[in-house]
Amino acid sequence: MDLPMDLRKRRKQSHKRRWSEHNSTRQTLILQAAVELIEEHESGAEISIQQIAERAGLARSVLYRQFDNREDLDARIREFIRQRAIEQFESAMVLDPAKTVGETLLDLMRTVVGWAADHPKLYRFEQSGRLHGHSAPQSGAVVGRQRLAELVWQRFSTVTAVLGIDVRPFHPLAHGVIGLVEGVVNQYIVAPGDSGRADPEAIAELLATSVWHLFSGHAADNGYRFDRDANAAALLGGLLDTAADGKRPPAAESGR
Structure with missing residues (x-):
């Protein structure tokens, strides 16, 4: 007896969904295995398909079916x-x-610097070539920098929009800040050991201070003065309250 058309269609869709989930699980196993092997070997070491397959607990032929x-x-x-x-x-x-x-800014820099310090081999590998879905000239370094910059800008501009502050002219600085952080991390955290690897905490503090001065300097030029020792939530709450009243923020003083 033939199944109704809609039932056959639903079964076919269900089968496709299960197969897609199965493949996704396998791909995650493969990628995780590759990451583990990269961390275990010397930077730049050749890691074979066979090694990855064995670590993932899969046949080598499975890897060839999962990736082009x-x-x-x-x-x-x-x-x-x-x-x-x-x-x-x-x-x-x-x-x-x-x-x-x-403290909030320092925690953010500790996260960035700490990840690179804990995973220097992954950091170098990620920057060594293109990412999936991007053309060859767009290396992991370029794409990653753009993503982080836009993420930072999205969070920052969302807050300033609520406050009624036009920060659009400063958009390029989001990319500049990420470039600054990346440059320092590359030179002093993931550089080869004989080049004088710096203390991650000291680098995080240096970056946090540098980014703060960049922000507070531009804020001061536009008539705003902020104290980095102020409680972040209280400061933001005060800014939101005064923005609702159509007044200048209480933390701001005339800078002109």
């Missing part, structure tokens, strides 16, 4: 690494109401 070729696999590994780093960065951007503005 070795270049595609490497591009997906870089994307996997980048996404993990961004997730940590996003978690660090959640405001802790008990901390000051300076």
Whole structure:
């Protein structure tokens, strides 16, 4: 007896969904296995398909079915690494109401610097070539910098929009700040050991202070003065209250 058309269609869709989920699980196993092997080997060491397959507990033929070729696999590994780093960065951007503005900024820099210091081999591999879904000239370094810059800008501009402050002219600085952080991390955290690797905490403090001065300097030029030792939640609450009243923020003084 033939099944109704709609039932056959639903069964077919269900089968496709289960197969897609199955493949997604396998791909995650493969990518996680590759990440583990990258961390275990010397930077730049060749890691074979066979090694990845054995670590993932799969046949080598499965890897060839999941990815177009070795270049595609490497591009997906870089994307996997980048996404993990961004997730940590996003978690660090959640405001802790008990901390000051300076402490919040320092925590953010500790997250970025700490991840690179804990995973220098992954950091280098992610920056060594293209990410999945991007053309060859767009390396992980370029794409990652753009993503982080836009993420920071989105959070910052969302708040300033509520406050009625036009910060559009400063959009390029979001990319500049990420470039500053990346440059310092590359030179002093993930550089080869014989180049004088710096203390991650000292680098995080240096970056936090530098970013603060950049922000507060531009704020002061526009008539705003902020104290980085002020409680972040209280400061934001005050800004929101005064913005609702159509007044200038209480933390602001005439800078002109």
